[in-house]
Amino acid sequence: MDKNSIFKILENIPDPEIPVVNIVELGMIKDVLVNDNNEIVVQIMPTYTACPATWQIQNDIQKKLSENNLNAKVEIVYSPAWTTDRITPEASEKLKKYGIAPPQKNGTIHQLTEQSVVIPCPHCGSTNTKLVSPFGSTPCKALMQCNDCLEPFDYFKCHL
Ligand SMILES: [Zn+2]
Numbered sequence: 001m002d003k004n005s006i007f008k009i010l011e012n013i014p015d016p017e018i019p020v021v022n023i024v025e026l027g028m029i030k031d032v033l034v035n036d037n038n039e040i041v042v043q044i045m046p047t048y049t050a051c052p053a054t055w056q057i058q059n060d061i062q063k064k065l066s067e068n069n070l071n072a073k074v075e076i077v078y079s080p081a082w083t084t085d086r087i088t089p090e091a092s093e094k095l096k097k098y099g100i101a102p103p104q105k106n107g108t109i110h111q112l113t114e115q116s117v118v119i120p121c122p123h124c125g126s127t128n129t130k131l132v133s134p135f136g137s138t139p140c141k142a143l144m145q146c147n148d149c150l151e152p153f154d155y156f157k158c159h160l
Pocket residue numbers: 121122123124125126146147148149150151
């Protein structure tokens with residue numbers, strides 16, 4: 001089993017928080033190592049230090065690979081840290097269509113509350129938006145509202 005085939009399998013695992021995107025396109029897989037004995041180690045970079053999703057992703061990876069008769073160890077790698085640059089442009093589009101504003105650089109919740117960061121509305125693109133609540137439908141998301149189209153939306157705020 002080579003690395004690329006394993007990546008292909010991992011592309012079938014949705015993000016536990018946001019099922020429209022998979023863990024590969026979110027850039028959560030740092031690397032897949034296969035040694036001469038065909039032992040597999042999947043290295044993941046957690047996107048949510050504050051969220052309980054990481055253990056679930058570990059579980060999902062092991063389950064999905066064992067469905068393919070593969071045994072893997074899952075290693076969590078904290079350094080280098082995951083950044084939003086690892087999200088593919090396609091995944092960013094999917095997040096937008098799902099009504100979630102993709103993470104912005106320097107868009108931590110602290111900066112959101114200070115209104116120093118502009119989060120564009122995923123519905124109409126307006127930059128005239130406001131923070132309604134630092135915690136949206138999950139701890140990873142903040143609830144925002146657009147001042148132009150008045151639609152509420154989630155902002156994926158973890159980790160930047
Ligand atoms: Zn809007």
